[in-house]
Amino acid sequence: MFHPNMQSIVEGFAPSGGPKWRSWNGMLADVWAVTGAAGASGEYVSPHARLFCVLEEDQPGSIVLADGRKTASASSGRLSYVPPGMRTWSRAAGETRLRHLDLHVDLRHFAQRLGLSPRDERLLRPRLMFANARIEALAGLLAEDCISGARHDRYGESLAMALLVELFEIPLPAEEARGGLSQRRLRLATDYLADNCLVTVRLDDVAALTGLSPSYFASAFKASTGLTPHQWQMQQRIARVKERLSAGRSSISDIASACGFADQAHLTRVFKRHSGLTPAAWLRSFEL
Structure with missing residues (x-):
């Protein structure tokens, strides 16, 4: 299971019970309910990337985040993206109660899944207290999934992946825009078919490797190769x-x-x- 290994030093903040969390390959989401005294503070650093989302706050704008260069409060937005290794500080301007979601991400795993470089500038650019209605909606659904824990893992993982695609503004690959498979997905499929060419292969199994439905995968594979998978x-x-x-x-x-x-x-x-x-x-x- 993926462990974010975040280090924190807090004073004046106290959790109201333990976190509710879900974990997937290279990602972990947790929801915390926290009370903070006036002047409460915290310092945080992690080897992995983190998206922080304020879900509820009884005193809007009471939480302030800083990264050593910029300071921002939740009045300007409820979302913050912190790249790996970046140290951040929080401070409560007054007494507050809040609930927040942290989505921790192994960027190497995420970049590999989407065919990106782990050093892609989009993945390494910090953003403090910004607003994005789509990300906030996805974060809310992800938080509900952490709390209920009732749905299949694919549900939460899909929400987290959609959130990250929106966060980093990753466009549809040119091959997929034309109806085919991206190079990464095509390579996954052809490598699997070649390695298993002497045995019966189920279409559902190959499609699952690419994260696509069997019908869409079969159509996109033929658009890319001129042949059906079989x-x-x-x-x-x-x-x-x-x-x-x-x-x-x-x-x-x-x-x-x-x-x-x-x-x-x-x-x-x-x-x-x-x-x-x-x-x-x-x-x-x-x-x-």
């Missing part, structure tokens, strides 16, 4: 058959069994459909 997999399987035929160490019947075909007749039908020749005829032409 046709692409069969191409890879026939390529393996040709390697074994050319090696000359096995009979066609044995190759059929080793390469996932029901029998030699099945292999012959599929091989001829893809290559225009039967395995025996292809082998003769190869040996010429």
Whole structure:
């Protein structure tokens, strides 16, 4: 499980009970209810990125955040994004009670999922107390999921990913805008199909790797390759058959069994459909 490892020193802030939290691959969200005395303060630093969202505050604008260069209060916005390793300070201007959400993120994992560099400028730019209605709405739904814990993990993970895509303003990849798969998703799918080309592969399993529905994935895969996932997999399987035929160490019947075909007749039908020749005829032409 992902651990954010945030270090904090607080004085005058006290949690009202423990946090409610959910964790996914490379992300953890927690909801805290906190009371703060006038002048309460805190200092925070983490090796991971963090989005802070004020969900409720009985004295609007009472919480002030600073990062050493800028100071902002919740009156200017309820959201703050803190990159990895950045130290921040908080202060309560007066007595207050608030509830807030922290979303902790392993940027390396997040960047890999979206095909970004972990050093992308968007991921490393701090933003204190800004407003964004879409992010606030997603943060509210994410907080509800942390508190209830009743839904499938994919629900909260999808909310967190949508929130981060909006936060970093990540556009649709050009390939997907044209109806195909992004390079990252296409590579995930083709690597999986190639590695498993000798066994039966379920469309649902390949689609799940890319985070897409089976129907959308199948359509986008064909738009990218000109082939259905099954046709692409069969191409890879026939390529393996040709390697074994050319090696000359096995009979066609044995190759059929080793390469996932029901029998030699099945292999012959599929091989001829893809290559225009039967395995025996292809082998003769190869040996010429």
